[in-house]
Amino acid sequence: MAKINRIGILTSGGDSPGMNACIRAIVRTAIYHGVKVTGIIRGYAGLINGDMIEMDVGSVSNIIQRGGTILKTARSEEFKTQEGRAKAYENIKKWEIDALITIGGDGTYRGASDLNREYGVPIIGIPGTIDNDIYGTDYTIGYDTAINIALDAVDRIRDTAASHDRIFFVEVMGRNSGFIALDVGVAGGAEAILVPETITDVDKLCDTLVKGRKRGKHSSIVIVAEGDETGNSYEIAQKVKDRTGFDYRVTILGHIQRGGSPTARDRILASKLGLSAVEFLIDGVSNVMIGEINGEVVTTKLEMIWSNKKEIDTRLCRLAEILSI
Numbered sequence: 375m376a377k378i379n380r381i382g383i384l385t386s387g388g389d390s391p392g393m394n395a396c397i398r399a400i401v402r403t404a405i406y407h408g409v410k411v412t413g414i415i416r417g418y419a420g421l422i423n424g425d426m427i428e429m430d431v432g433s434v435s436n437i438i439q440r441g442g443t444i445l446k447t448a449r450s451e452e453f454k455t456q457e458g459r460a461k462a463y464e465n466i467k468k469w470e471i472d473a474l475i476t477i478g479g480d481g482t483y484r485g486a487s488d489l490n491r492e493y494g495v496p497i498i499g500i501p502g503t504i505d506n507d508i509y510g511t512d513y514t515i516g517y518d519t520a521i522n523i524a525l526d527a528v529d530r531i532r533d534t535a536a537s538h539d540r541i542f543f544v545e546v547m548g549r550n551s552g553f554i555a556l557d558v559g560v561a562g563g564a565e566a567i568l569v570p571e572t573i574t575d576v577d578k579l580c581d582t583l584v585k586g587r588k589r590g591k592h593s594s595i596v597i598v599a600e601g602d603e604t605g606n607s608y609e610i611a612q613k614v615k616d617r618t619g620f621d622y623r624v625t626i627l628g629h630i631q632r633g634g635s636p637t638a639r640d641r642i643l644a645s646k647l648g649l650s651a652v653e654f655l656i657d658g659v660s661n662v663m664i665g666e667i668n669g670e671v672v673t674t675k676l677e678m679i680w681s682n683k684k685e686i687d688t689r690l691c692r693l694a695e696i697l698s699i
Contacts, residue, residue: 380410382471385443386417386478390502390516392640393443398434399648412469416446418453421462441634463493475651479503487676496660498651507551509682510674511665518639520631521557528562535593545607545626548599556690559597565698566596574604580617
């Protein structure tokens with residue numbers, strides 16, 4: 375691979391807390407090694423439109439604590455076409471970008487892989503998504519912040535649930551994965567956790583809630599991942615009421631889980647992965663995602679990200695069930 379003189383950075387897909395810490399680490403590591411940095415605004419859409427800026431040390435000052443992404447993010451249907459990627463490559467040449475670092479999830483890596491296959495642009499991906507569903511890393515940037523935000527909400531909801539003798543169904547993000555729901559459910563002492571990866575037995579859920587009432591429980595928390603196959607939280611809650619007669623309320627946390635200042639854990643992970651991405655590129659490594667497994671920085675080939683599914687730890691469901699008695 376040719377010498378890297380300039381790196382382009384973009385964030386794509388959904389934003390996640392810690393992306394700014396990662397951008398900061400990339401820029402400062404690159405400058406430390408004498409490499410120039412171009413920031414690409416609004417992901418692949420910005421790459422197509424030539425919406426780019428020169429970045430220096432000052433451009434990433436005072437951002438490590440900020441949520442979201444200073445480079446902004448967008449989804450680009452045009453980039454999915456060969457014509458769109460051709461426009462993007464013209465801007466890569468115009469700005470004399472030698473390699474790209476893309477921060478995002480599965481869709482971000484697919485786009486990067488297409489760009490590499492068609493034009494030979496060296497790529498390194500960094501996992502930035504609150505869902506934690508990316509193969510090749512124990513944790514993704516933003517996940518720790520998201521579960522702590524959701525957990526704080528659950529703790530507050532439990533107070534009012536107890537005051538009114540109600541069941542609260544709390545819906546968290548996770549259209550295709552139950553990582554957030556599982557961790558929040560266990561840490562929040564939920565009576566039940568419903569995730570897309572397992573079939574929800576509504577009758578069993580009702581039995582759990584009824585037994586709890588008989589043991590003297592006057593309130594219950596049920597955590598629902600938004601992608602649960604049984605339906606949305608309102609549908610599930612109504613099914614429970616139809617069978618048990620229990621009063622309920624539904625709280626959908628939604629995008630609140632994406633916002634706010636990143637936790638220390640997310641800032642550190644983002645910084646480690648940002649630094650590693652730059653140094654791997656300088657050493658000639660590309661077309662991989664940088665992740666962390668068992669505390670060690672590792673690389674995974676991009677095509678393995680979407681050909682392998684990261685599995686949840688279903689033992690946590692049993693743990694929650696046992697501890698909820």
